Amino acid sequence: MSNPFYKNYSPFKISEIFKSLNLKFSEDNFDNDVLDIKDLVNANDTEITFFHSKKYSEVAKNTKASFCITTNSLKHILPKSCVPIIVENVLVATSKVTSKFYPDAVNDDFDDTAINIDETNFKNKVRCGKNVLIGSNVSIGLNCSIGHNSIIEKNVLIGNNCSVGSNTIIRNTVVNNNVKILDNCVIGKHGFGFFPNNSKNIRYPHIGIVLIEDNCEIGCGSTIDRGSMSNTVIGKNTYLDNQIHIAHNVKIGENSIIAGQVGIAGSSVIGKNVKIGGQAGVSGHLKIGNNVEIGGGSGVIRDIPDNTKVMGYPAKNIREFLKEKK
Amino acid sequence: MSNPFYKNYSPFKISEIFKSLNLKFSEDNFDNDVLDIKDLVNANDTEITFFHSKKYSEVAKNTKASFCITTNSLKHILPKSCVPIIVENVLVATSKVTSKFYPDAVNDDFDDTAINIDETNFKNKVRCGKNVLIGSNVSIGLNCSIGHNSIIEKNVLIGNNCSVGSNTIIRNTVVNNNVKILDNCVIGKHGFGFFPNNSKNIRYPHIGIVLIEDNCEIGCGSTIDRGSMSNTVIGKNTYLDNQIHIAHNVKIGENSIIAGQVGIAGSSVIGKNVKIGGQAGVSGHLKIGNNVEIGGGSGVIRDIPDNTKVMGYPAKNIREFLKEKK
Amino acid sequence: MSNPFYKNYSPFKISEIFKSLNLKFSEDNFDNDVLDIKDLVNANDTEITFFHSKKYSEVAKNTKASFCITTNSLKHILPKSCVPIIVENVLVATSKVTSKFYPDAVNDDFDDTAINIDETNFKNKVRCGKNVLIGSNVSIGLNCSIGHNSIIEKNVLIGNNCSVGSNTIIRNTVVNNNVKILDNCVIGKHGFGFFPNNSKNIRYPHIGIVLIEDNCEIGCGSTIDRGSMSNTVIGKNTYLDNQIHIAHNVKIGENSIIAGQVGIAGSSVIGKNVKIGGQAGVSGHLKIGNNVEIGGGSGVIRDIPDNTKVMGYPAKNIREFLKEKK
Numbered sequence: 001m002s003n004p005f006y007k008n009y010s011p012f013k014i015s016e017i018f019k020s021l022n023l024k025f026s027e028d029n030f031d032n033d034v035l036d037i038k039d040l041v042n043a044n045d046t047e048i049t050f051f052h053s054k055k056y057s058e059v060a061k062n063t064k065a066s067f068c069i070t071t072n073s074l075k076h077i078l079p080k081s082c083v084p085i086i087v088e089n090v091l092v093a094t095s096k097v098t099s100k101f102y103p104d105a106v107n108d109d110f111d112d113t114a115i116n117i118d119e120t121n122f123k124n125k126v127r128c129g130k131n132v133l134i135g136s137n138v139s140i141g142l143n144c145s146i147g148h149n150s151i152i153e154k155n156v157l158i159g160n161n162c163s164v165g166s167n168t169i170i171r172n173t174v175v176n177n178n179v180k181i182l183d184n185c186v187i188g189k190h191g192f193g194f195f196p197n198n199s200k201n202i203r204y205p206h207i208g209i210v211l212i213e214d215n216c217e218i219g220c221g222s223t224i225d226r227g228s229m230s231n232t233v234i235g236k237n238t239y240l241d242n243q244i245h246i247a248h249n250v251k252i253g254e255n256s257i258i259a260g261q262v263g264i265a266g267s268s269v270i271g272k273n274v275k276i277g278g279q280a281g282v283s284g285h286l287k288i289g290n291n292v293e294i295g296g297g298s299g300v301i302r303d304i305p306d307n308t309k310v311m312g313y314p315a316k317n318i319r320e321f322l323k324e325k326k
Numbered sequence: 327m328s329n330p331f332y333k334n335y336s337p338f339k340i341s342e343i344f345k346s347l348n349l350k351f352s353e354d355n356f357d358n359d360v361l362d363i364k365d366l367v368n369a370n371d372t373e374i375t376f377f378h379s380k381k382y383s384e385v386a387k388n389t390k391a392s393f394c395i396t397t398n399s400l401k402h403i404l405p406k407s408c409v410p411i412i413v414e415n416v417l418v419a420t421s422k423v424t425s426k427f428y429p430d431a432v433n434d435d436f437d438d439t440a441i442n443i444d445e446t447n448f449k450n451k452v453r454c455g456k457n458v459l460i461g462s463n464v465s466i467g468l469n470c471s472i473g474h475n476s477i478i479e480k481n482v483l484i485g486n487n488c489s490v491g492s493n494t495i496i497r498n499t500v501v502n503n504n505v506k507i508l509d510n511c512v513i514g515k516h517g518f519g520f521f522p523n524n525s526k527n528i529r530y531p532h533i534g535i536v537l538i539e540d541n542c543e544i545g546c547g548s549t550i551d552r553g554s555m556s557n558t559v560i561g562k563n564t565y566l567d568n569q570i571h572i573a574h575n576v577k578i579g580e581n582s583i584i585a586g587q588v589g590i591a592g593s594s595v596i597g598k599n600v601k602i603g604g605q606a607g608v609s610g611h612l613k614i615g616n617n618v619e620i621g622g623g624s625g626v627i628r629d630i631p632d633n634t635k636v637m638g639y640p641a642k643n644i645r646e647f648l649k650e651k652k
Numbered sequence: 653m654s655n656p657f658y659k660n661y662s663p664f665k666i667s668e669i670f671k672s673l674n675l676k677f678s679e680d681n682f683d684n685d686v687l688d689i690k691d692l693v694n695a696n697d698t699e700i701t702f703f704h705s706k707k708y709s710e711v712a713k714n715t716k717a718s719f720c721i722t723t724n725s726l727k728h729i730l731p732k733s734c735v736p737i738i739v740e741n742v743l744v745a746t747s748k749v750t751s752k753f754y755p756d757a758v759n760d761d762f763d764d765t766a767i768n769i770d771e772t773n774f775k776n777k778v779r780c781g782k783n784v785l786i787g788s789n790v791s792i793g794l795n796c797s798i799g800h801n802s803i804i805e806k807n808v809l810i811g812n813n814c815s816v817g818s819n820t821i822i823r824n825t826v827v828n829n830n831v832k833i834l835d836n837c838v839i840g841k842h843g844f845g846f847f848p849n850n851s852k853n854i855r856y857p858h859i860g861i862v863l864i865e866d867n868c869e870i871g872c873g874s875t876i877d878r879g880s881m882s883n884t885v886i887g888k889n890t891y892l893d894n895q896i897h898i899a900h901n902v903k904i905g906e907n908s909i910i911a912g913q914v915g916i917a918g919s920s921v922i923g924k925n926v927k928i929g930g931q932a933g934v935s936g937h938l939k940i941g942n943n944v945e946i947g948g949g950s951g952v953i954r955d956i957p958d959n960t961k962v963m964g965y966p967a968k969n970i971r972e973f974l975k976e977k978k
Contacts, residue, residue: 108817108834109779109797109799109815109817110781110797110798110799110800110815110817110818111781112779112781114781114782114800115782116782127435127438129436129437129438129440129459130440130441130442130457130459131457131782131783131801133781133782133800145435145436146436147435147436148436148440148459148477149457149475149477149493149801149819151800151801151818151819163435163436165434165435165436166436166477166495167475167477167493167495167510167801167819167836169818169819169835169836178526182434182512182515183495183512183515184493184495184510184512184547184819184836184873186834186835186836186872186873186894189834189835189872192871192891192893192894192911192912194869194891196907196909198889198907199867199888199889199906199907200830200867200889201867201869201889201891215525215526215527217520217527219518219549220512220515220549221510221512221547221549221836221873221895223871223872223873223894223895223912225894236525237524237525237526237527239518239520239527241518241571241573242512242518242549242551242571243547243549243569243571243589243895245893245894245895245912245913245930247893247912247930254525255522255524255525257522259518259591260518260549260571260573260589260591261571261587261589261607261913263895263912263913263930263931265911265912265929265930265948277591277609278571278573278589278591278607278609279589279605279607279625279931281913281930281931281948281949283929283930283948295627296591296607296609296625296627297607297625297627297639299931299948299949301947301948301949312639313639313949313964313965314977316977325640325642453761453764455762455763455764455766455785456766456767456768456783456785457783471761471762472762473761473762474762474766474785474803475783475801475803475819489761489762491760491761491762491821492762492803492821493801493803493819493821493836504852508760508838508841509821509838509841510819510821510836510838510873541851541852541853543846543853545844545875546838546841546875547836547838547873547875562851563850563851563852563853565844565846565853567844567897567899568838568844568875568877568897569873569875569895569897569915580851581848581850581851583848585844585917586844586875586897586899586915586917587897587913587915587933603917603935604897604899604915604917604933604935605915605931605933605951621953622917622933622935622951622953623933623951623953623965638965639965651966651968
């Protein structure tokens, strides 16, 4: 996923990358410039990639990258054109290198580019409340409104006919047309992503965005985290009630309805026309089919096929659940 | 329910109402003025009503309304004095017509009447923080305080000895005396109410309010939605902990105690002296009796009689629950 | 626990204390000055204590306090040097007397000492957003940032290299070094503590603080209440995801990971290296051991020993849970 929002601080000498991983760089090697970090398929010969699991062997064999972060036991799979960089934990090292290219995607301190909307060109274009702040690289369409004390931080594109409530914070987000985001939301912050490490965890960068498609509504007090390596997506005409938490990389299909206090853990994919009752939770990395209904309070810990109604914890077919519980 | 907060934009010619429903208005009819929309019982001969289910046949027979939104199969039940307006979906059409009379009850964009309290007469009366905003039609009693960045949007009546925290937003709400509303709350926004419609849902108006009776406390980060056709009510001396969600039309009795992260879905009625443990959920349209105790984390999906302790999901008698789970 | 944050309004004449409890003070007694209220062990002869349960009989026998709030049935256990003050409900009376000494620990109205950071000495020291407010008795270390509209209310000590997001409110809190507190949090407000009382509950004072140790992260929209008689503690390098609620007196060990929407009820103690999945809940007054893993959505209602994985509601050993649920 390529994201226009984060500045790529390349080029870096490969010797610098070795240094940032606390590895010794042999003077025998050429000290090439490296321009970006990408996955095994997309990296080209000016770029570095990473290879951490045998299941990617086929693509690893054919990578065009000049350098690859990997382990001693996987390095022989790489082509000769690709110099292996041997580390103990590939994902931690990849995170460190990604942070080097995209440091702005790690640090989510407040946006110090934000200024009062009255000092910007949006002043006459957007119907806005008191004390609205606008960061750099923001675009807002026609007929939009932004409520009091809301902060449109850097890297936000908002379409036409959108309404943002009060006390809401948005960054690194694309909002299409006719979207309503209510009060006290936080949209587009980095997800809950880090490598646990005794006494000091290591955060990994989030170079994805949040994409909210046409006609959506996001309820009060909701949080939607941006993606780490892919985007977080709320599909067209999907409505979220209050106090909902959508974790990084989640994708929700169109025409879905999600009631209050639901939480969806990282990287799960929810289909179209899905209905989720209040306080239900969906674990991470699951696939929920189209036209699925999940009862309020359920805990979903397995994939759910299309056209299924489930309930309970762990969520199962609703008839089965109700029969057992009689 | 009659609500003084929303402006009624009547009169409308009945031909305009036909037009808003995409129906053809026959020139043979008189083009009467219509002054309001009410239910079958309360509408008079200057008003329009709606009739969507056989179970209301008895009151439909006697309605005094001059017009009634209904279906082909129900129209014969109406008296001759009432002209049926035939639609496919009565509730959707009713929602559209209600929106015509009360457009301010559909649109919950930020309140652009709100100005800094320092520019109002409340300046000397209310102990207030920095950057407090006050909308139109607001009344605040004696000995009240309002925290920093809070927004008392339009249509709010606050009694005596009340305290509102910081970063809190209130609209369309009546707060009685000695009430504390803590930080980061959103009180009185429209509920999660709409008719699902492929590619573009249809929101329905919320012409109810939130009523918070004497001596209540509302914890940080809570959301209380206003009613759609009735009010949302928090009874006297009831305490809500942090991060609670109360949906539209919910009524909670007095002296109840509701712990953190509880959610109560739309239109449920909770009795007096009820205790609800943390993270419990109550489904919509239920009746929970007086002196009920609901264990933390429970999911209530059926009515609960008075004086009962329940737990589990679905919540059942607590002894039964604990025996089974041993 | 001694807390430097709350002003002690002593001395009080013992006759005043009797009066505040609606008790008759016999003119035969000396009308001593009382300087503080402490527990049975720590009180000295200028102080008042309280004794409400037989299980404290051993320490009661040896208390050095000159006065003790207690019941008729317990008073004979006290030493002769200690004058019993007989009440019906010891905890309610203790709460009233504590409130007399520490009235600022009961009332959590907005902090009216807070002023814009631009008017303080922090202006040049702290990287800060727009409209940041700072209360009295605040200290902020080197290399810190505070986001837009955030309010550092009175009694907050922040170490070095800390980042506070936007729209966040902190009071009565010690934050060590390298801590990130994200947007829309409320940290350090009084807990959900009161004595239920028909028609008007009685709040008790919270004289504890929140302590957030080095390297922690607190996610968006989280609430952490300060302690009532002890502190609420988030251990070193512990990460909290979004929308988490931590109640008063909770202690969480170091290197723990707590996913979104988790709630931990009052006075529970969580060990080190604990992982808690999204939406799980922990009841009050429990002890969760070290290296425990609690599955997402679980409801923990009993103590959990070290090195255990649990899941379900009530949470049980995870293998057992999954076998049963197959």
